[in-house]
Amino acid sequence: MRVLLVEDDPLIGRSLTRAFEGSGAAVDWARAGDDALAALSTSRYAIVLLDLGLPDRAGLDVLKEMRCGKDATPVLIVTARDDLETRVAGLDLGADDFIVKPFDFDELAARMRAVIRRHAGHSTSQISSSEIILDLAAHEVTYKGATQLLPAREFALLQALLERPGTILSRQQLEDALYGWGEEVESNAVDVLIHYIRRKFGNEIIRNVRGVGWMVAR
Numbered sequence: 161m162r163v164l165l166v167e168d169d170p171l172i173g174r175s176l177t178r179a180f181e182g183s184g185a186a187v188d189w190a191r192a193g194d195d196a197l198a199a200l201s202t203s204r205y206a207i208v209l210l211d212l213g214l215p216d217r218a219g220l221d222v223l224k225e226m227r228c229g230k231d232a233t234p235v236l237i238v239t240a241r242d243d244l245e246t247r248v249a250g251l252d253l254g255a256d257d258f259i260v261k262p263f264d265f266d267e268l269a270a271r272m273r274a275v276i277r278r279h280a281g282h283s284t285s286q287i288s289s290s291e292i293i294l295d296l297a298a299h300e301v302t303y304k305g306a307t308q309l310l311p312a313r314e315f316a317l318l319q320a321l322l323e324r325p326g327t328i329l330s331r332q333q334l335e336d337a338l339y340g341w342g343e344e345v346e347s348n349a350v351d352v353l354i355h356y357i358r359r360k361f362g363n364e365i366i367r368n369v370r371g372v373g374w375m376v377a378r
Contacts, residue, residue, distance in 0.1 A: 161207075162336065163205060164200065164233075165177065168215050173191065184315060188203065211237075212239040223235055223253045227253060232279075236275055237255045237257070273296050280323065289377055290377055291377050292322055292376060299315050301318060303362075306361065314353050328373045329373050334374070
């Protein structure tokens with residue numbers, strides 16, 4: 161999962177970046193509204209965490225520009241402001257949820273999962289294909305009746321594939337889903353993760369289309 165964090169407070173930004181990276185998410189941290197809009201124009205994100213008090217423009221203006229530009233990326237507003245007027249304005253402009261600072265990271269992660277699954281049309285924290293079930297809350301994978309708890313990065317790779325079952329994802333698409341700005345990516349990083357997943361569940365869990373990429377069955 162790739163997250164765009166829009167936050168100008170360095171303490172909060174560093175803390176959230178470390179927390180997300182520890183959970184296997186790739187995080188791009190934008191410190192201003194214009195930087196966030198530039199990132200959204202070039203990259204695909206699972207969700208945007210949007211602070212409202214940005215140095216160059218209001219967070220609500222960023223949200224308004226996103227929605228006016230037909231950008232439907234889920235947005236969770238992270239703010240110290242808890243007044244009714246702000247909440248109503250954010251929701252009316254297209255925000256998906258709010259969380260008020262200070263907050264617990266586990267609650268933030270749970271709200272993110274809820275927003276993402278609603279956008280994907282899922283009613284629970286599980287996503288699945290005909291053969292695979294991913295429990296996003298427990299980080300467990302079930303394949304042909306066998307269930308295992310996967311390390312964060314392996315789980316994230318399988319999630320990226322399972323969000324588009326039957327679709328071939330290239331190496332670049334998988335790297336974009338797994339790694340954020342500034343992260344060094346070994347040339348065989350994706351291959352290594354796939355090898356570990358196959359070693360646990362068998363080669364058929366992830367199918368290779370030679371010269372094109374990888375997929376899971378629909």
